[in-house]
Amino acid sequence: MEFHTLVINPGSTSTKAALFKNSTPEWEETIRHGQEELKQFRRLMDQYPFRKQLILGLLEEKGFRADKLDAVCGRGGLLKPIPGGTYEVNNSMREDLRKGYNGEHASNLGGLIAHDIAAEVEAKAFIVDPVVVDELDEIARLSGVPELPRKSIFHALNQKAVARRACRELDLTYEKANLIIAHMGGGITVGAHRGGKVVDVNNGLHGEGPYSPERAGTVPAGDLVQLSLSGDYFLDEVMEKLIGKGGLTAYLGTSDAVEIENRIGKGDREARLVYEGMAYQVAKEIGSLSVLFGGTIDAVILTGGLAYGKEFTGWIEEKVSWIGKVMIFPGEDEMSALNEGALRVLKGEEEAKVYS
Numbered sequence: 001m002e003f004h005t006l007v008i009n010p011g012s013t014s015t016k017a018a019l020f021k022n023s024t025p026e027w028e029e030t031i032r033h034g035q036e037e038l039k040q041f042r043r044l045m046d047q048y049p050f051r052k053q054l055i056l057g058l059l060e061e062k063g064f065r066a067d068k069l070d071a072v073c074g075r076g077g078l079l080k081p082i083p084g085g086t087y088e089v090n091n092s093m094r095e096d097l098r099k100g101y102n103g104e105h106a107s108n109l110g111g112l113i114a115h116d117i118a119a120e121v122e123a124k125a126f127i128v129d130p131v132v133v134d135e136l137d138e139i140a141r142l143s144g145v146p147e148l149p150r151k152s153i154f155h156a157l158n159q160k161a162v163a164r165r166a167c168r169e170l171d172l173t174y175e176k177a178n179l180i181i182a183h184m185g186g187g188i189t190v191g192a193h194r195g196g197k198v199v200d201v202n203n204g205l206h207g208e209g210p211y212s213p214e215r216a217g218t219v220p221a222g223d224l225v226q227l228s229l230s231g232d233y234f235l236d237e238v239m240e241k242l243i244g245k246g247g248l249t250a251y252l253g254t255s256d257a258v259e260i261e262n263r264i265g266k267g268d269r270e271a272r273l274v275y276e277g278m279a280y281q282v283a284k285e286i287g288s289l290s291v292l293f294g295g296t297i298d299a300v301i302l303t304g305g306l307a308y309g310k311e312f313t314g315w316i317e318e319k320v321s322w323i324g325k326v327m328i329f330p331g332e333d334e335m336s337a338l339n340e341g342a343l344r345v346l347k348g349e350e351e352a353k354v355y356s
């Protein structure tokens with residue numbers, strides 16, 4: 001059987017779309033959005049017609065008739081916490097995406113656009129492994145403040161895709177493997193994958209884990225409270241210190257690791273300290289998760305854009321190679337991860353989960 005799937009991945013600065021025939025991409029396009037272009041929309045949901053039109057425009061430009069689609073698969077957003085897998089877009093999901101159940105994130109648009117394009121041609125609409133995938137062990141939810149339970153918000157789509165890829169290479173079944181995966185992009189999340197579930201992971205969006213190119217990660221909590229109440233900053237300025245303007249950006253004025261590597265090459269010692277500090281924090285996070293597995297770890301995996309940096313991954317590897325085999329998969333492959341999730345359901349290998 002031949003299945004055609006349109007994949008839609010709305011990001012904060014881009015809209016990506018791809019058309020797959022079974023597992024093969026027919027085409028993939030990234031439309032970048034300047035800050036000025038998106039400024040005209042007051043709220044994220046106001047961007048909906050604009051982004052949908054861009055995708056319909058691409059289909060027309062490529063000469064592909066939408067009525068040949070079997071499925072449309074969008075990147076899922078900040079929904080209620082759910083287990084990993086492929087979900088058919090239904091009305092409760094659309095309502096939660098529209099209101100941003102767990103906050104605003106460009107990926108909230110993915111499932112909505114997928115639904116509307118699919119509905120017009122009677123195709124299926126799916127989302128796969130959204131950032132709110134929650135498979136935490138009960139014990140991992142405890143934070144020490146009962147009103148503030150730990151939350152699972154992480155790069156679920158890429159972590160799960162890379163986990164499956166590593167298992168294929170290692171000839172293991174994901175559902176039986178023990179893996180620690182560090183996704184290192186604009187944000188950094190490090191997950192413990194035990195038996196096909198991510199049983200502990202830092203919340204990469206709301207201030208936990210290693211600092212990253214744009215985020216602060218875990219900070220001294222008491223000092224943060226004092227800073228917030230000092231009267232020197234508005235609330236959104238404090239939030240920006242945690243997300244958007246934290247980490248490398250706060251220390252070095254850029255989130256571009258390639259530029260930082262160039263500075264280090266020219267002898268900039270501050271750049272080296274801060275960049276190496278990020279590797280140190282990732283290694284510590286991997287080390288802390290290693291105790292969950294009782295000594296049997298099949299692989300420690302480094303992925304995301306920062307994993308292209310050889311010196312950077314070298315610093316991490318130096319500190320964690322005693323834990324298990326280190327595998328490096330630079331970049332991310334979210335478009336084919338979305339397609340594969342839809343394809344497993346279309347082929348009947350998996351049943352679509354129901355969001356409620």
Ligand SMILES: Nc1ncnc2c1ncn2[C@@H]1O[C@H](COP(=O)(O)OP(=O)(O)OP(=O)(O)O)[C@@H](O)[C@H]1O
Pocket residue numbers: 184185186187188213255256257258259304305306307308309310331332
């Ligand atoms: N060749 C490279 N060497 C070193 N670092 C790189 C390289 N290419 C990209 N990066 C760095 O990777 C980071 C961005 O990673 P990535 O593209 O995965 O992030 P993103 O998709 O914007 O965010 P996220 O992965 O959190 O969703 C940037 O700091 C960028 O400079």
Ligand SMILES: CCCC(=O)O
Pocket residue numbers: 131153154155186187189203204205
């Ligand atoms: C941590 C969730 C994914 C992102 O960085 O946006």
